[in-house]
Amino acid sequence: MVKRRQFIGCLTAFGASALLTACGGGGSSEEGGSANSASPNATNKATAKSASAHNTSIPPASSLTDGNGDVWTLSGGSVYKNGQKAGNNYNVSLVLFYGNTIYHEGTGGQFYGWTGSGWVSCNDPRLGGTSADGTTLPTASYIIDKSAAIWTLVNGVIYCNGATVGNTYNVTLVLWYGGKIYHCGTGGQFYVNADVSQQWLPCNDPRTAISAPAGMFYGMNGHFDYTYTPSKLVSILQAMGCTSYRVGCTADQIQLDAVSKIAKAFQSAGMTLVVLINQGVYDNNGRVWNSESTAYSEGFSAAQTIANTMKPYGVTIYECGNELTRQDATVNDFTYAGTKASDFNNANWPAMRGVMRGMIDGVKSVQPDAKCGINFCVNDVGASDALWDGMQPDGSGGYPKVRWDITTWHNYEVYGDLLSLGTDGAGPGFDLPTYCKARYGVPFIVTEWNTGPEQTQAYRGSYITSKLGDYYQARKTHNIQAVMYYVLDSGNDTYGIMLNGTPMNPPYSAFTSFTSSHPDN
Numbered sequence: 001m002v003k004r005r006q007f008i009g010c011l012t013a014f015g016a017s018a019l020l021t022a023c024g025g026g027g028s029s030e031e032g033g034s035a036n037s038a039s040p041n042a043t044n045k046a047t048a049k050s051a052s053a054h055n056t057s058i059p060p061a062s063s064l065t066d067g068n069g070d071v072w073t074l075s076g077g078s079v080y081k082n083g084q085k086a087g088n089n090y091n092v093s094l095v096l097f098y099g100n101t102i103y104h105e106g107t108g109g110q111f112y113g114w115t116g117s118g119w120v121s122c123n124d125p126r127l128g129g130t131s132a133d134g135t136t137l138p139t140a141s142y143i144i145d146k147s148a149a150i151w152t153l154v155n156g157v158i159y160c161n162g163a164t165v166g167n168t169y170n171v172t173l174v175l176w177y178g179g180k181i182y183h184c185g186t187g188g189q190f191y192v193n194a195d196v197s198q199q200w201l202p203c204n205d206p207r208t209a210i211s212a213p214a215g216m217f218y219g220m221n222g223h224f225d226y227t228y229t230p231s232k233l234v235s236i237l238q239a240m241g242c243t244s245y246r247v248g249c250t251a252d253q254i255q256l257d258a259v260s261k262i263a264k265a266f267q268s269a270g271m272t273l274v275v276l277i278n279q280g281v282y283d284n285n286g287r288v289w290n291s292e293s294t295a296y297s298e299g300f301s302a303a304q305t306i307a308n309t310m311k312p313y314g315v316t317i318y319e320c321g322n323e324l325t326r327q328d329a330t331v332n333d334f335t336y337a338g339t340k341a342s343d344f345n346n347a348n349w350p351a352m353r354g355v356m357r358g359m360i361d362g363v364k365s366v367q368p369d370a371k372c373g374i375n376f377c378v379n380d381v382g383a384s385d386a387l388w389d390g391m392q393p394d395g396s397g398g399y400p401k402v403r404w405d406i407t408t409w410h411n412y413e414v415y416g417d418l419l420s421l422g423t424d425g426a427g428p429g430f431d432l433p434t435y436c437k438a439r440y441g442v443p444f445i446v447t448e449w450n451t452g453p454e455q456t457q458a459y460r461g462s463y464i465t466s467k468l469g470d471y472y473q474a475r476k477t478h479n480i481q482a483v484m485y486y487v488l489d490s491g492n493d494t495y496g497i498m499l500n501g502t503p504m505n506p507p508y509s510a511f512t513s514f515t516s517s518h519p520d521n
Contacts, residue, residue, distance in 0.1 A: 064097045091108075223248070231500075246276060250279070251305040298356035320373065333343060339381055384407070
C-alpha cells in the first residue's frame with residue numbers, strides 16, 4: 001500500500017461563457033470575500049406563505065418575496081433586499097427566484113446566487129445541474145460537467161465556458177460519460193479530455209461494454225514466506241471462493257523456490273497465480289539506476305529469470321513492478337493525486353520507464369503469449385497516460401512507449417472510490433476503469449484493495465461487502481478481470497482476513513458469503 005496521504009481538494013473556478021453562463025465569472029461578488037466561499041443552495045428554505053412563485057423574475061415582476069418574507073427589488077442595476085442594497089452588486093439585468101434561492105444576472109451574462117450574506121458565482125439555475133451520464137452533443141444543446149463547467153459544440157469546434165479546448169475541428173459528437181468529456185470526429189476516432197488544460201488523448205468509444213474473461217475474478221494477495229504449505233494455501237483460498245492469488249517474487253533463489261512450489265500447487269488445482277515481479281528503480285546501494293538502458297537491463301534480467309522459473313508451472317500473468325510510480329524517487333509529493341504527468345519526477349522517469357519496459361520484454365522473451373501488467377496507485381492517470389504515450393513529465397515526447405497487456409491498480413479506501421475517483425483526491429469523480437478501458441483497451445485488475453489499518457473488523461466486513469458489490473456489478477461492462485483483496489494474512493489485525501490460519505470475522509464471513517452467492521461467470 002502506498003504511503004498514507006491526505007488529499008487536498010482543489011476545484012477550478014471557470015470563467016464566464018460567451019455562449020452560456022458558467023461558474024467562476026467576474027462582474028459582481030460578495031464584498032471583501034471569495035466568490036467560491038459558499039454555495040447558493042445554502043439560502044433559506046421556503047417557509048412563508050407569501051413567497052413568490054418558483055421561477056419568478058424581475059423583470060417582468062416588480063418585486064420578489066423569498067421564503068422568509070423578505071422583499072427583493074431591482075433599481076438602477078442593483079439588487080435590494082427590504083430596501084437595502086444586498087451585498088456588492090451592479091449592472092444587474094435580471095433577478096430570479098428559483099428553487100427557494102435568489103439569483104441575479106449581470107450584463108456579462110454571469111449568474112450569482114445569494115448565500116444569505118453575499119453573492120457567489122454560479123450557472124443559470126434554469127440550465128440544471130450535472131448532465132446525465134451519456135448526454136451527447138448535438139442531441140443536447142450543452143453539457144454540464146461535475147465542476148459545473150458548460151461544454152458546447154459550435155460548427156464542429158468544442159467550447160468549455162465559451163473558450164476552445166485544445167485544437168478541435170470537424171467534431172460530430174461530444175459525449176459526457178463516466179465523468180469525462182469525449183469527442184469523435186468525421187474520421188471516427190474518439191478522444192478524451194483528461195484535463196481541461198490538456199490536449200485531447202486518443203481512445204476508444206467508452207460506451208463499448210467489454211467483459212473480461214471469467215474464472216479469476218475473486219482474488220487474494222499473499223506472501224512467499226507464509227508458513228502455510230502450498231496445499232494448505234490452495235485449500236484456504238478455495239474455501240473462500242477465490243480463484244486467483246497474487247504473490248511477489250524477486251530473482252532471489254529462495255523466493256523463486258518458494259513461489260515455484262506455490263505455482264505448482266495452483267497449476268494442479270486449476271487456479272490462477274499472478275506473479276508480481278518485485279524489481280524496483282534502485283540499485284543495491286539504494287541509488288536510482290543511472291540510465292534508462294541500465295534500468296532496462298536490470299528489469300529484463302530479473303523478469304527473464306522469474307519467467308523461466310514459473311513457465312513450467314503454467315504461470316501466464318505477471319505484474320511488472322510494485323507501486324513504482326509511488327516511490328520517493330518517482331513522485332514529487334505523496335500528497336499529489338497523480339492526475340498530471342508533472343506530479344512525477346522528470347529526472348528519474350527514464351529509470352522507471354526503463355525498468356518497466358525491461359520487465360515486460362524479459363517476460364516476453366521467455367513467454368511471448370504471457371500477459372504483463374503495470375500497476376498504478378491513487379489517481380495516477382498522469383503517469384499511466386505519459387508512459388503509454390512515450391511522454392516525459394515535463395511534457396516532452398518521442399520516448400519509448402510502455403505498452404502493457406493488463407492495467408492494474410491499487411485502490412485503498414483513502415484513495416477514493418475507483419468508480420468515481422476524485423480528480424484531485426477529493427474533487428469531482430470519474431470512472432477510472434471506464435477511462436482505462438477507453439484509453440488502453442486492455443483488461444483491468446485491481447491487484448490491491450482494502451480499507452485502512454485503523455478500521456474495526458466490523459467496519460472492514462461491511463466495506464468488503466460494499467466494494468465487492470460495486471466491483472461485481474461493474475465487471476461485465478468495465479473489463480474488470482479480477483479484484484484481489486489485500487491481504488490473506490498480515491500477521492496482525494490490520495489488513496489480513498486470516499491470522500495464523502484462523503478466520504477473522506466479520507471480514508472473512510463477509511467475503512465468503514459474497515463469493516458463494518455471486519458466481520464468477
